[in-house]
Amino acid sequence: MASETVRRIETTATNVHKTILKQNKPSLRFPMRSLSNVKYDPKRGHFEMRGRHKVRTLTVSTVKTFAQTLRMMALSKELVEHEDIATKREAYYVSKNWEEARFLEQPESDAVMDDVEALFEVNREQLGFVPEEKGGEVSGKLVIVDRDSETKKPLRIDCTKFGSGAYSIPISVEHLKFETDARFILVIETAGMFQRLVKHKYWKSANCVLVSMGGVPTRACRRFIRRLADARQIPVYVFVDGDPYGISNIYRTLKVGSGNAAHLNEYFCVPQARYLGITPQDIVDYKLPTHPLKDVDVKRATDAIKNDPFFQHHKEWVRAVEQLLKMGVRAEQQALAKWGLNYVIEKYLPEKLAHPQRFLP
Amino acid sequence: MASETVRRIETTATNVHKTILKQNKPSLRFPMRSLSNVKYDPKRGHFEMRGRHKVRTLTVSTVKTFAQTLRMMALSKELVEHEDIATKREAYYVSKNWEEARFLEQPESDAVMDDVEALFEVNREQLGFVPEEKGGEVSGKLVIVDRDSETKKPLRIDCTKFGSGAYSIPISVEHLKFETDARFILVIETAGMFQRLVKHKYWKSANCVLVSMGGVPTRACRRFIRRLADARQIPVYVFVDGDPYGISNIYRTLKVGSGNAAHLNEYFCVPQARYLGITPQDIVDYKLPTHPLKDVDVKRATDAIKNDPFFQHHKEWVRAVEQLLKMGVRAEQQALAKWGLNYVIEKYLPEKLAHPQRFLP
Numbered sequence: 001m002a003s004e005t006v007r008r009i010e011t012t013a014t015n016v017h018k019t020i021l022k023q024n025k026p027s028l029r030f031p032m033r034s035l036s037n038v039k040y041d042p043k044r045g046h047f048e049m050r051g052r053h054k055v056r057t058l059t060v061s062t063v064k065t066f067a068q069t070l071r072m073m074a075l076s077k078e079l080v081e082h083e084d085i086a087t088k089r090e091a092y093y094v095s096k097n098w099e100e101a102r103f104l105e106q107p108e109s110d111a112v113m114d115d116v117e118a119l120f121e122v123n124r125e126q127l128g129f130v131p132e133e134k135g136g137e138v139s140g141k142l143v144i145v146d147r148d149s150e151t152k153k154p155l156r157i158d159c160t161k162f163g164s165g166a167y168s169i170p171i172s173v174e175h176l177k178f179e180t181d182a183r184f185i186l187v188i189e190t191a192g193m194f195q196r197l198v199k200h201k202y203w204k205s206a207n208c209v210l211v212s213m214g215g216v217p218t219r220a221c222r223r224f225i226r227r228l229a230d231a232r233q234i235p236v237y238v239f240v241d242g243d244p245y246g247i248s249n250i251y252r253t254l255k256v257g258s259g260n261a262a263h264l265n266e267y268f269c270v271p272q273a274r275y276l277g278i279t280p281q282d283i284v285d286y287k288l289p290t291h292p293l294k295d296v297d298v299k300r301a302t303d304a305i306k307n308d309p310f311f312q313h314h315k316e317w318v319r320a321v322e323q324l325l326k327m328g329v330r331a332e333q334q335a336l337a338k339w340g341l342n343y344v345i346e347k348y349l350p351e352k353l354a355h356p357q358r359f360l361p
Numbered sequence: 362m363a364s365e366t367v368r369r370i371e372t373t374a375t376n377v378h379k380t381i382l383k384q385n386k387p388s389l390r391f392p393m394r395s396l397s398n399v400k401y402d403p404k405r406g407h408f409e410m411r412g413r414h415k416v417r418t419l420t421v422s423t424v425k426t427f428a429q430t431l432r433m434m435a436l437s438k439e440l441v442e443h444e445d446i447a448t449k450r451e452a453y454y455v456s457k458n459w460e461e462a463r464f465l466e467q468p469e470s471d472a473v474m475d476d477v478e479a480l481f482e483v484n485r486e487q488l489g490f491v492p493e494e495k496g497g498e499v500s501g502k503l504v505i506v507d508r509d510s511e512t513k514k515p516l517r518i519d520c521t522k523f524g525s526g527a528y529s530i531p532i533s534v535e536h537l538k539f540e541t542d543a544r545f546i547l548v549i550e551t552a553g554m555f556q557r558l559v560k561h562k563y564w565k566s567a568n569c570v571l572v573s574m575g576g577v578p579t580r581a582c583r584r585f586i587r588r589l590a591d592a593r594q595i596p597v598y599v600f601v602d603g604d605p606y607g608i609s610n611i612y613r614t615l616k617v618g619s620g621n622a623a624h625l626n627e628y629f630c631v632p633q634a635r636y637l638g639i640t641p642q643d644i645v646d647y648k649l650p651t652h653p654l655k656d657v658d659v660k661r662a663t664d665a666i667k668n669d670p671f672f673q674h675h676k677e678w679v680r681a682v683e684q685l686l687k688m689g690v691r692a693e694q695q696a697l698a699k700w701g702l703n704y705v706i707e708k709y710l711p712e713k714l715a716h717p718q719r720f721l722p
Contacts, residue, residue, distance in 0.1 A: 085560060086702055087553035093698035096650045134552040134575065137495065137529045146524025149562055155524045163507025163516045164536070168498045168529035171556045175525070191495040192448035195532045199446060201510055214495065289457045337454035341447055 005127060008120050009077045013070065027057035028069060031118045040309035045271025046256045047309070056115075067101040068112050069119075076116065079128025083149075085172060087132050088113060123267040125172045125223070136169035136221030137194065137212040140203030142228070145177035159209070164199060166212070173224045178231050184353075185209045185229060187217075187273070189240040189250055193333050193344070202345055206353070209234075216250050222268045225254070229272050236270055237359065239349075242278030243330035244293070244300035247321065248308070251275055256310045275360035276352055280323040283331045286348065289338050290329035301325050314361050366488060369481050370438045374431065388418035389430060392479045401670035406632025407617045417476075428462040429473050430480075437477065440489025444510075446533060448493050449474060484628040486533045486584070497530035497582030498555065498573040501564030503589070506538035520570070525560060527573070534585045539592050545714075546570045546590060548578075548634070550601040550611055554694050554705070563706055567714070570595075577611050583629045586615070590633050597631055598720065600710075603639030604691035605654070605661035608682065609669070612636055617671045636721035637713055641684040644692045647709065650699050651690035662686050675722045 012028070019026040032052040041048055058066045075094060079086055086094065092109040095102045103109040117124045124130070138144075144157040144167065156179075159167050186208050188194045194212035197203070203210050209228070213221055229236050238254060240246035255273040257265025283290060293301070301321050304311045311317045324330070336344045352359075373389070380387040393413040402409055419427045436455060440447055447455065453470040456463045464470040478485045485491070499505070505518040505528065517540075520528050547569050549555045555573035558564070564571050570589070574582055590597050599615060601607035616634040618626025644651060654662070662682050665672045672678045685691070697705045713720075 084702060085556065086698070087556075087695065089553060089693065089695045090557075090698040090702060093650055093693075093696050094702065096699040130553070130556065132551065132553045134498065134556070134573070144526065146526060148524065149560060150565075155522055157523060157526065161516055162518060162528070163509065164531040164533065165505065165507060165518065166529040166531070167523070168527040170525035170527070170559075171552065172525065190493065191532065192450065192491070192493045195446065195448075195491065195495070196451075198531075199510060212495070289454055332450065332454075334448065334450040335454050337447070337451040338457040341445060341451060341455065 005080050005120065005122060006077055008122075009073050009080075012119070013073060016070065025058050026066075027055050028066075028115075028119060029053050029055050030115050031121075040256065040313060042313055046265040046269035047258070048265070064101065065112065068095070068098075068103065068109075069115060071095065071098050071101050072109075072112050072116050076127040076129065080126075085128055085130045087130055087171075089132060091129060117264070123219075123223075123264055125174055125219075130171040131219050133218055134168065134171055134220060135214055135218035136224060137166035137191075137214070138169060138209065138224075139166045139194075139198045140209040141180055141182040141207055142209045143179040145179065147175065160203070162198075164195075166194075166198065169220050169224045171220050173220055173227060176224070176227065178228050180209060180228075180232055180234070181207070182209045182232075182234060183207045184234055184356075185211060185225060185236045186276075186349075187211045187213060187225060187236060187238045187254065189213055189215065189246055189333060193239070196341070197345065200342065200345055202349070206349070213250065213254070217254050219264075219268055222254055222270060225273075226268065226270045229270060235356065236273040237276040237353075237356065238273050239276045239333060240278070241330070241332045242280060242283055242288075242324070243332070244297045244304065244321075244324070246278070247275070247324075248300050248304040248311070252304075252308070252310055274356065277348075278331050278333055278335070279360060280320050280327060283327065283329065286336065286339075288331040288335040290327075290331045290335070293325070293328050293330055297330060298325065316360055320360055366441050366481065366483060367438055369483075370434050370441075373480070374434060377431065386419050387427075388416050389427075389476075389480060390414050390416050391476050392482075401617065401674060403674055407626040407630035409626070425462065426473065429456070429459075429464065429470075430476060432456070432459055432462050433470075433473050433477050437488040437490065441487075446489055446491045448491055448532075450493060452490060478625070484580075484584075484625055486535055486580075491532040492580050494579055495529065495532055495581060496575055496579035497585060498527035498552075498575070499530060499570065499585075500527045500555075500559045501570040502541055502543040502568055503570045504540040506540065508536065521564070525556075527555075527559060530581050530585045532581050534581055534588060537585070537588065539589050541570060541589075541593050541595070542568070543570045543593075543595060544568045545595055545717075546572060546586060546597045547637075547710075548572045548574060548586060548597060548599045548615065550574055550576065550607055550694060554600070557702070558706065561703065561706055563710070567710070574611065574615070578615055580625075580629055583615055583631060586634075587629065587631045590631060596717065597634040598637040598714075598717065599634050600637045600694060601639070602691070602693045603641060603644055603649075603685070604693070605658045605665065605682075605685070607639075608636070608685075609661050609665040609672070613665075613669065613671055635717065638709075639692050639694055639696070640721060641681050641688060644688065644690065647697065647700070649692040649696040651688075651692045651696070654686070654689050654691055658691060659686065677721055681721055 016026040092106040138159050142159045146155045191214050238251050240250050257269040305318050305321050377387040453467040499520050503520045507516045552575050601611050618630040666679050666682050
């Protein structure tokens with residue numbers, strides 16, 4: 001994998017070099033990164049690019065960006081070869097030593113990094129670039145196999161042995177391997193609900209892996225769930241608040257990705273994800289305490305069924321979102337506590353998990 | 362500890378009950394929770410309350426809040442006795458079954474919980490109430506001793522064995538024990554810098570424990586550092602961005618607490634914390650790339666030296682903040698990457714750690 005990335009960087013750089021030696025103008029070809037270049041393919045399960053490209057040719061006006069792109073490629077090659085990493089911000093600061101090619105502001109260097117990522121059609125992590133922020137905790141029936149960075153020996157991390165704590169997902173997860181016989185992965189929106197399920201060892205009775213997203217999942221968290229689900233062929237059930245934010249922002253992003261980073265969804269989406277709850281029908285069936293939908297909720301829900309290719313493709317989702325809009329209310333996953341703090345463990349989850357075929361797609 | 366909390370709840374409730382039986386009006390006495398009731402005692406090392414109280418007597422107009430306070434005390438007693446936990450939001454939803462005493466909005470229930478917390482002069486976690494959000498990762502020379510919630514047997518968690526991952530601090534840390542011979546705890550602002558130090562096993566060469574705050578530390582993260590530092594008598598060095606936010610919001614909050622939760626600072630502050638960097642002088646000495654101070658930075662820095670009892674008490678801090686204001690710039694911890702991605706490991710940290718007595722207080 002690493003050597004493949006290095007090979008592709010070298011090929012591209014060699015082509016540029018040869019073109020220059022022939023006294024021709026070198027160029028680089030990037031996929032367009034915009035919403036208009038996106039389609040939803042339910043078979044592949046994520047937003048995909050429609051295939052439009054832009055070409056950057058070396059001219060007087062592009063010379064600085066062109067040089068910066070080559071410098072960024074060189075930095076990536078160095079990172080991959082030395083098994084090191086750099087955050088977007090670090091890469092920006094490294095450029096301060098590139099003299100004329102240095103970036104003045106971080107958004108410039110981020111854009112060039114996005115270009116390089118799209119150019120090689122890999123995700124940033126494979127180029128040695130990692131996001132600033134972490135996120136995602138794991139507990140339950142899973143052994144993660146990492147390796148010692150010095151000795152290169154495997155390190156087996158048993159996620160049943162963390163007590164009230166948890167395993168914190170690293171910024172880059174490409175190198176991790178997994179051992180598990182869990183029946184499913186339960187992905188949870190809030191840290192509070194995760195802590196309850198950990199505290200009562202829910203993963204043991206349900207034979208599952210618990211993952212806490214803590215809101216909208218980070219790239220590392222999405223990639224971790226995807227790699228684990230792929231590697232072990234286990235279903236992914238998502239337990240979020242029953243509101244437009246939980247449905248449209250958190251669940252949709254986890255499952256199919258997002259519009260403005262479509263060249264990455266192939267790596268970061270989790271097409272096997274299914275929506276366990278809270279559903280609009282759960283609010284009725286479980287007589288949950290609710291809050292009225294705010295204007296922003298109504299707008300988000302309306303946008304989802306009007307403009308979002310994912311929801312539009314699934315009639316069940318259109319019906320569910322319409323039901324929520326008609327009811328005019330939302331319910332948080334903690335609302336189950338009305339019936340007792342551990343009602344979620346004793347009643348709600350077992351009842352739902354008895355019929356996974358009923359989960360929203 | 363748990364039985365002590367239950368005993369105090371029972372004593373208070375019994376007094377209320379006895380007063381009612383005598384046909385008198387019962388009352389509860391709470392410390393005032395406001396900035397005007399705060400002082401800084403450098404010997405004790407945290408903001409403290411000045412001792413003003415408010416008394417809530419049972420009358421027609423206070424009857425609902427009075428009943429809610431007693432209900433909240435009963436919920437706490439139940440949680441502690443069953444070793445269970447409830448988030449603030451869950452406690453709010455539990456009240457939906459309290460009929461006339463139910464809360465209409467969560468801020469009401471949060472306020473009553475804060476009252477109960479202040480009433481017993483313990484932190485919320487000791488009452489079984491836990492915050493919504495998690496935060497804080499640990500890696501390095503530390504064994505955390507938790508216990509299995511079923512078997513009650515000790516669980517030893519070795520923080521040198523996580524590879525690129527880390528230990529995620531649970532929402533409540535009161536029950537944890539620690540084994541370590543580390544020389545110091547290095548507390549880091551950004552997840553990116555933490556990941557670099559973990560990746561290169563900095564904790565091994567420096568013989569330390571690494572803790573990532575990921576911005577302003579959560580209650581659990583602050584309490585974890587405090588308990589670890591107290592239990593093992595190890596110094597705490599804080600490595601944050603060289604800007605008013607890193608100094609005044611992150612470092613100050615970690616070390617002495619905050620004004621609007623002064624009744625908690627006794628538990629959540631880390632008085633032994635010292636400021637490793639980035640200092641204003643580091644910006645000069647290490648020729649770091651900078652950004653100009655924004656208006657909000659200038660306001661924050663000016664507030665710190667004009668109004669904050671902690672900074673006012675320490676002349677070194679007043680001088681440092683004045684120097685930053687005069688320079689008119691700020692520098693992030695990643696700015697060290699200008700001199701190479703691992704300059705921080707090879708040069709900056711060893712040079713600073715050679716003279717801990719020079720760290721800002």
